[in-house]
Amino acid sequence: MTPGSREAWLRGLSLLGFLVVWQLAAMAVNKPLLPAPTVVLSTLWNDLTEGSLLYHLGITLARVAVSFLIAMALGTALGIVMGRYRDVDAALDSLLVLALNIPALVTIILCYIWFGLTETAAVTAVALNKIPTVVVTVREGARAVNRRLMEVAGVYRVSMWRTFVQVYLPQLYPYLMAAARSGLALIWKIVLVVELLGRSNGVGFQLGTFFQFFDITGILAYTFAFAAVVLVVEATLMRPLERRLTRWRA
Amino acid sequence: MKNPLHVNIRRKIFAGADSVAVEGLALTALPGEFVAIVGPSGAGKSTLLNVIAGLDREMDGDVQMDGRPLHADGLITARIGFVFQEPRLMPWLTVKENLMLVMDKRTDSVERVRHLLREVGLADIEQSFPNQLSGGMQRRVSLVRAFAIRPELLLMDEPFLSLDAPTAARLRKLLLTLWGEFHPTVLFVTHHLREALALADRLLFLSSSPGRVVLEFPVQLPRPRDLEDAGIGELHDRLLAQYPDLLSGLAEEKPSASDIPDFENRQTI
Numbered sequence: 074m075t076p077g078s079r080e081a082w083l084r085g086l087s088l089l090g091f092l093v094v095w096q097l098a099a100m101a102v103n104k105p106l107l108p109a110p111t112v113v114l115s116t117l118w119n120d121l122t123e124g125s126l127l128y129h130l131g132i133t134l135a136r137v138a139v140s141f142l143i144a145m146a147l148g149t150a151l152g153i154v155m156g157r158y159r160d161v162d163a164a165l166d167s168l169l170v171l172a173l174n175i176p177a178l179v180t181i182i183l184c185y186i187w188f189g190l191t192e193t194a195a196v197t198a199v200a201l202n203k204i205p206t207v208v209v210t211v212r213e214g215a216r217a218v219n220r221r222l223m224e225v226a227g228v229y230r231v232s233m234w235r236t237f238v239q240v241y242l243p244q245l246y247p248y249l250m251a252a253a254r255s256g257l258a259l260i261w262k263i264v265l266v267v268e269l270l271g272r273s274n275g276v277g278f279q280l281g282t283f284f285q286f287f288d289i290t291g292i293l294a295y296t297f298a299f300a301a302v303v304l305v306v307e308a309t310l311m312r313p314l315e316r317r318l319t320r321w322r323a
Numbered sequence: 324m325k326n327p328l329h330v331n332i333r334r335k336i337f338a339g340a341d342s343v344a345v346e347g348l349a350l351t352a353l354p355g356e357f358v359a360i361v362g363p364s365g366a367g368k369s370t371l372l373n374v375i376a377g378l379d380r381e382m383d384g385d386v387q388m389d390g391r392p393l394h395a396d397g398l399i400t401a402r403i404g405f406v407f408q409e410p411r412l413m414p415w416l417t418v419k420e421n422l423m424l425v426m427d428k429r430t431d432s433v434e435r436v437r438h439l440l441r442e443v444g445l446a447d448i449e450q451s452f453p454n455q456l457s458g459g460m461q462r463r464v465s466l467v468r469a470f471a472i473r474p475e476l477l478l479m480d481e482p483f484l485s486l487d488a489p490t491a492a493r494l495r496k497l498l499l500t501l502w503g504e505f506h507p508t509v510l511f512v513t514h515h516l517r518e519a520l521a522l523a524d525r526l527l528f529l530s531s532s533p534g535r536v537v538l539e540f541p542v543q544l545p546r547p548r549d550l551e552d553a554g555i556g557e558l559h560d561r562l563l564a565q566y567p568d569l570l571s572g573l574a575e576e577k578p579s580a581s582d583i584p585d586f587e588n589r590q591t592i
Contacts, residue, residue: 221411228376228405229425229472239424243415321415321452 108290117294126279130298133276136192136264140199141256147200148207149249155208156215172205177263181270190271199263206259207252214248246318254311261303328352328393328476328508330375332384335367344370345382346533355506359519362529363572368512371534372478375510376405388476404469404507406482410461412453418464419449422471436471443467443497459490466494470501477507483518492550495522499547516562516570520555521548531572538566 092110099109120126155162155169181198188194218241226236268277276295283291328351335345345367352358362368373379375386377399386393388401412421422436440446445463453461462482469477479498483491499522502509513519519526520542528538540562544554562569 221407221409222413224378225405225407225411225413226424227378228399228403229468230399230402231424235424239416239420240413243413246415318415321454 106289108293113290113293113297116290117297120291120294121298126295126298129274129276129279129295130302132274133264133268133299134302136196136199136268136275137257137260140196140203140264141253141260143196143200144203144207144256144260145249145253148204148252149211149245151204152208152211153215153245156212156218162212169205169208172201173209177202177266181263181267185271192272195264195267195272198267199260202263203256203260207256210248210252210255211245214245218244243318250311250315250318257303257306257311261299326388326390327354329387330371330384331386332371332374332382334384335370335374335379335382338381343533345374346535348529348533348535350527350536352508352510354508357502357509357511357522357524359511359513359523359526360529361513361516361519361526361570362534363531363570364514365532366529366534366572367532368514368529368534369480372405372480372510372512375476376403376478393476401475402472404472404474404477406465406469406477406479408481408484410453410458410465412461412464412468414453417450417452418445418456421453421464422468425468426471431471439467439471443501459486459494462486462490462494463497466498466501470505470507473505474507477502477509479509479511481513481515482511488550491518495550496547498522514570517550517555517559520544520558521550521552528566528569529572534572537572538569 095110099107099112117126151165155165177198180201184194184198184201188197222240222244223236225231226240231240264275265277265280268275269281272278276299279295280292283289283295330348330350332345332348334343334347336342337344348367348371350358350360360368360371370379374382374384375393377394380394380397391400393400412418413424416424419433419436419440422439423431423433426436437446437449440449443463445460445467448456448460453464456464466482469479483494486494495518509523511519511522523542526538526540526542527536528540529535530537542558544552544558548555
């Protein structure tokens with residue numbers, strides 16, 4: 074068995090084990106408070122084919138994508154500047170610490186109050202929550218940039234743009250990947266809260282509705298769909314991207 | 324390029340250091356000349372190259388090439404190739420991409436890169452990443468990169484340090500081949516006297532810190548020369564016999580030509 078397929082097996086096996094344990098527990102408890110995975114899956118299938126699950130999932134995914142891109146772009150730019158210029162770093166560092174520690178809920182509530190219950194407010198709130206952690210990670214990378222390689226670009230008069238794309242940015246890739254990974258995880262979670270508090274669609278809104286009716290099967294079905302999307306994004310976007318960016322390490 | 328390279332560093336102090344790194348260091352190199360700069364560690368050899376390359380601009384002095392300042396308004400006015408002590412290739416770029424990076428997209432084609440790689444026997448590895456190559460191969464690529472820009476001036480900072488003898492010999496041969504093809508002015512920093520004698524037209528010996536030129540010595544042996552040639556050995560031994568402190572940094576003033584009568588191949592400096 075190749076290392077790759079062995080890894081795939083182990084990944085699948087742990088998920089399967091989890092489902093088996095859940096199924097056994099549900100059978101033992103035998104109450105509506107803990108529906109069995111089979112029940113949840115059939116609800117999921119129904120919602121998927123006849124219900125509005127795809128619509129809400131799509132809305133949530135769009136919000137995640139937009140706020141993720143905004144947070145990564147702004148956070149990276151600010152992280153590079155703070156890592157590069159000591160004065161800027163000194164001036165903004167305490168603000169950064171403050172931003173890192175403001176609870177997500179506070180940002181969300183304030184955005185809704187100031188900007189109204191709008192899409193802009195929702196996306197802004199999510200992005201604002203994520204930007205500080207991107208800044209911290211990218212700043213670390215910008216501080217570790219190899220001056221010797223930058224000197225090569227300087228002596229050989231490589232243009233600013235090529236220096237940035239081919240000499241500077243690749244040194245930040247590991248940090249950008251780390252920021253993207255932890256960023257996605259955080260943003261998924263915050264987007265649901267934002268939807269719960271101030272939007273009338275999306276997975277978060279649906280979960281809120283299920284909560285009011287104590288519809289645990291519905292909650293779990295949505296969670297399932299959601300988890301599946303996360304795994305697909307990880308497998309089809311993040312991991313191939315990381316492989317592509319680090320293939321030179323082989 | 325028709326006019327010589329003039330370097331004149333009046334004074335160079337590193338920020339935060341009390342001692343002067345380089346003071347009153349002046350040298351001239353003719354177009355296409357191969358000059359080796361020999362001196363003890365700490366003499367400011369690397370500093371000298373960094374200043375010429377424009378990597379270190381905090382100094383009192385000037386560098387002229389082809390009749391105009393080499394550094395004008397933060398820009399370098401000549402094509403400079405720099406071979407560092409380490410290969411300094413971009414690990415995330417293939418060999419071909421590393422060369423393309425420094426070449427001018429408007430005037431240089433992928434074909435020229437291919438041609439150059441074929442010429443130096445690297446055609447098979449153009450798609451390899453530096454980490455997949457041996458140390459010797461990486462140095463070879465780094466050397467080719469310096470020539471890929473058709474340099475007018477080539478700066479080399481102990482480029483063959485810590486390589487095994489056969490690999491270093493192959494690289495020296497490649498260097499001379501490429502030098503013959505492109506004719507850049509070369510400043511080659513080393514503390515390996517035999518290597519300097521085998522490669523250069525002229526040797527400049529630096530004193531210990533603050534480094535200045537204390538002895539100038541032309542080598543007129545015919546090329547190709549090998550490190551182990553009897554002629555090189557003889558020159559090496561005679562130089563060290565006459566100036567026992569040469570490699571640790573001669574303290575006295577620059578001797579005039581008449582002070583070294585026993586060198587039949589000496590030239591008026």
